[in-house]
Amino acid sequence: MNLADSATLCASLITRGYRRVAEEKDADLIVLNTCSVREKAEDRIMGRLGEIKGFKDTRPGMKIAVVGCMAHRLGKDLIQRVPQVDYVLGTDRLFELPDLLEGLEGTSGVMTAFGHENIDDIQPTLENAHSGFVTISRGCENFCTYCIVPYVRGKERSHSADHIIEAVRKMVDEGAVEVTLLGQNVNSYSFEGMDFPDLLQRVAAESGCQRIRFMTSHPKDLSEKLVETIAAEPKIMPHIHLPLQSGSNRVLKRMGRVYSYDHYRGIVENIRSKLDYVTLTTDLIVGFPSETLEEFEMTLAAVRDIQYDSAFMFRYSVRSGTTAAGFDDDVSEHEKIRRLNELIALQQQVSFERNQREVGEIRYSVVEGPSRRSEQFARARTEGNKTVIFEMDRIDEGTVVPVRITSADAFTLHGEPVETN
Numbered sequence: 428m429n430l431a432d433s434a435t436l437c438a439s440l441i442t443r444g445y446r447r448v449a450e451e452k453d454a455d456l457i458v459l460n461t462c463s464v465r466e467k468a469e470d471r472i473m474g475r476l477g478e479i480k481g482f483k484d485t486r487p488g489m490k491i492a493v494v495g496c497m498a499h500r501l502g503k504d505l506i507q508r509v510p511q512v513d514y515v516l517g518t519d520r521l522f523e524l525p526d527l528l529e530g531l532e533g534t535s536g537v538m539t540a541f542g543h544e545n546i547d548d549i550q551p552t553l554e555n556a557h558s559g560f561v562t563i564s565r566g567c568e569n570f571c572t573y574c575i576v577p578y579v580r581g582k583e584r585s586h587s588a589d590h591i592i593e594a595v596r597k598m599v600d601e602g603a604v605e606v607t608l609l610g611q612n613v614n615s616y617s618f619e620g621m622d623f624p625d626l627l628q629r630v631a632a633e634s635g636c637q638r639i640r641f642m643t644s645h646p647k648d649l650s651e652k653l654v655e656t657i658a659a660e661p662k663i664m665p666h667i668h669l670p671l672q673s674g675s676n677r678v679l680k681r682m683g684r685v686y687s688y689d690h691y692r693g694i695v696e697n698i699r700s701k702l703d704y705v706t707l708t709t710d711l712i713v714g715f716p717s718e719t720l721e722e723f724e725m726t727l728a729a730v731r732d733i734q735y736d737s738a739f740m741f742r743y744s745v746r747s748g749t750t751a752a753g754f755d756d757d758v759s760e761h762e763k764i765r766r767l768n769e770l771i772a773l774q775q776q777v778s779f780e781r782n783q784r785e786v787g788e789i790r791y792s793v794v795e796g797p798s799r800r801s802e803q804f805a806r807a808r809t810e811g812n813k814t815v816i817f818e819m820d821r822i823d824e825g826t827v828v829p830v831r832i833t834s835a836d837a838f839t840l841h842g843e844p845v846e847t848n
């Protein structure tokens with residue numbers, strides 16, 4: 428979502444006459460769009476500010492703006508901590524930066540209040556030549572006990588379906604082959620009686636987009652109708668990101684996730700029975716307050732049982748102001764790291780096995796650019812959102828190539844282009 432917001436803000440600045448420069452030290456304006464989900468992300472921003480603030484000595488007119496979640500959370504404290512920062516704009520205010528810079532709305536340096544944005548005024552832009560993100564809903568009100576998002580992104584509100592379709596259509600006109608619809612919980616999208624499956628159907632029918640993706644799905648709201656919609660519409664890519672967080676019912680309850688492992692398992696079985704081919708990915712947290720070794724092992728068992736194609740795995744990080752910040756953070760850092768490493772090693776093995784099942788199959792893949800190792804090899808994205816590498820004479824970004832998968836490791840597929848009728 429931050430990538431999407433950054434691309435939109437950047438495009439809006441460019442229309443006002445700004446252009447990108449190669450090096451930060453030569454910029455008139457540096458914008459840091461920030462994340463607050465884990466402490467590490469915030470530490471990194473403080474580190475970056477430490478590096479950047481010195482540039483002002485040699486370029487006194489330079490402006491520094493910190494925007495997004497961390498800006499919302501810290502507000503004016505951020506300017507107190509780093510006086511070189513000129514603007515602090517929260518998640519609802521970052522799109523006002525171009526106006527602020529032109530002095531149209533005064534010169535107030537800190538703006539973090541919610542409720543100021545007309546969300547349908549936000550015009551998403553392409554992330555790169557062939558794909559883009561379109562935010563369909565902002566904010567979240569699930570209040571999972573560990574999570575800062577509801578506090579820094581505010582109440583959930585959905586964009587109008589017309590606005591979304593228009594945004595996707597514009598991206599397609601600009602060359603997008605793939606568009607990802609974004610929301611903290613896309614499954615609770617609701618606008619004038621339209622739910623998420625209806626929206627997907629409309630985007631597929633009206634936008635001209637060849638490949639539609641979406642994330643993230645909260646298990647509590649993933650409906651049968653959604654699964655049927657994906658099964659019936661080939662333009663919707665068969666990849667579902669379905670965060671489990673923990674394999675233990677007690678921990679899930681304490682996290683405020685409002686589903687049990689059995690319920691989650693049932694959703695997965697249903698998805699796999701209705702879709703011929705689907706990839707499943709997830710988010711997992713280890714070391715949540717009071718998580719016992721046995722409960723951690725339930726997460727390992729869930730990973731073995733469900734067989735995810737890949738996973739984002741995190742060690743629990745206390746976020747001040749959340750409900751879980753009031754719990755005793757009693758799993759030591761050392762033990763959190765140990766559990767995380769064990770989980771990562773297991774998931775790698777599972778990813779390897781899942782990827783082996785792709786060998787021999789043909790995957791229609793969008794070329795994203797040359798592979799990191801060689802200009803003669805293309806890097807492309809399969810329908811299931813996996814990276815595939817194959818030889819290509821002229822790297823033609825944005826083309827969809829049928830690729831037969833010939834080998835795979837835990838992270839990447841390798842293949843060869845094939846002729847199809």
Ligand code: SAM
Nearest residue numbers: 464573574611643670710711741742743744746
């Ligand atoms: N809305 C999405 C959902 O409900 O799955 C996820 C959004 S959150 C920004 C992305 C992931 O970060 C979460 O799924 C969770 O695994 C992880 N996360 C959030 N808060 C965390 C915390 N305090 N410590 C560690 N990981 C956290």
Ligand code: SF4
Nearest residue numbers: 567569570571574576
């Ligand atoms: Fe955070 Fe839970 Fe909302 Fe996801 S659903 S953003 S984890 S509060």
